[in-house]
Amino acid sequence: MKFRRSERLVDMTNFLLEHPGQLVSLTFFSERYSSAKSSISEDLSIIKETFETRGIGSLHTVPGAAGGVRYVVGIPREEAFSFIDEMCGIIASPERLLPGGYLYMTDILGQPQIVNKVGRIIAAAFSEKKVDVIMTMATKGIPLAYAVANYLNVPVVIVRRDNKVTEGSTVSINYVSGSSKRIQTMVLSKRSLAEGSNVLIVDDFMKAGGTINGMVSLLEEFNASVAGISVLVESERSEERLVDNYLSLITLSGVDEKDKKINVSRGNYFFKTSLK
Numbered sequence: 001m002k003f004r005r006s007e008r009l010v011d012m013t014n015f016l017l018e019h020p021g022q023l024v025s026l027t028f029f030s031e032r033y034s035s036a037k038s039s040i041s042e043d044l045s046i047i048k049e050t051f052e053t054r055g056i057g058s059l060h061t062v063p064g065a066a067g068g069v070r071y072v073v074g075i076p077r078e079e080a081f082s083f084i085d086e087m088c089g090i091i092a093s094p095e096r097l098l099p100g101g102y103l104y105m106t107d108i109l110g111q112p113q114i115v116n117k118v119g120r121i122i123a124a125a126f127s128e129k130k131v132d133v134i135m136t137m138a139t140k141g142i143p144l145a146y147a148v149a150n151y152l153n154v155p156v157v158i159v160r161r162d163n164k165v166t167e168g169s170t171v172s173i174n175y176v177s178g179s180s181k182r183i184q185t186m187v188l189s190k191r192s193l194a195e196g197s198n199v200l201i202v203d204d205f206m207k208a209g210g211t212i213n214g215m216v217s218l219l220e221e222f223n224a225s226v227a228g229i230s231v232l233v234e235s236e237r238s239e240e241r242l243v244d245n246y247l248s249l250i251t252l253s254g255v256d257e258k259d260k261k262i263n264v265s266r267g268n269y270f271f272k273t274s275l276k
Helices: 005-018 026-033 037-054 077-091 112-126 142-152 210-221
Strands: 057-062 068-073 133-137 156-159 170-176 183-189 198-206 225-235 247-256 261-266
Touching: 005 026, 005 037, 005 068, 026 037, 026 068, 037 057, 068 112, 077 112, 077 247, 077 261, 112 142, 112 225, 112 247, 133 142, 133 210, 142 156, 142 198, 156 183, 170 210, 183 210, 198 210, 210 225
Parallel strands: 133 156, 133 198, 198 225, 225 247
Antiparallel strands: 057 068, 170 183, 247 261
16 A cells, blocks of 8 residues: 555554554554655654654664664753643642651552653653662552653562562562661562563652662672662752662752641752753
């Protein structure tokens, strides 16, 4: 079946957006649309220009017989700013305040549109890095981890606090919680993470960073590397931060439990990324 250019552009765009990070050969598109490679190249140039102009991302071209094009996710700086500011307003609602200065965020993490946008923002920051897998701690970080993984087209591994029969043999370590100073345990299935993987750690909330620091230690047992660390919300009040190099979208700078006031602001994301 012969496709018109307008039809090819729509279908190619949809295909690339659904397969981020995947190298797609010109031969694949040429056979898919029964079109010459020269026509496919022209189509890809149009898509590339549109993606980069609109801040959707970019197309990376790999030359050679085994080459092709790869979609790399992106997001305009203004769009990310606007979304994070909107999120700050939502999180600052007094009804979210929990004892101990924690925030109720379950409803936020249950909204696909919010979670997907957070995933895109985080993924855009690490789209140029080598990431083989996303790691998170059960349970609240799981939606965010899958959202990021979707945009980077990589699998997710979930660290748990206890053994599950369905996990098979596991690796477990003890770590010290940064906030409570209690010794806790985290477990990861041996089959879930390949040795030498580059791992992006994603979580919903970080107080002192004890849990994330524990995940970093767990990666050492797999001879894996930390490709990056990102959290949705970090607490600024922590006196002893156990994690230094990380990205945060939102900073919780102060909580007044008596007056039910929550002070939040933009995190360090825009100071450590180069979004346009």
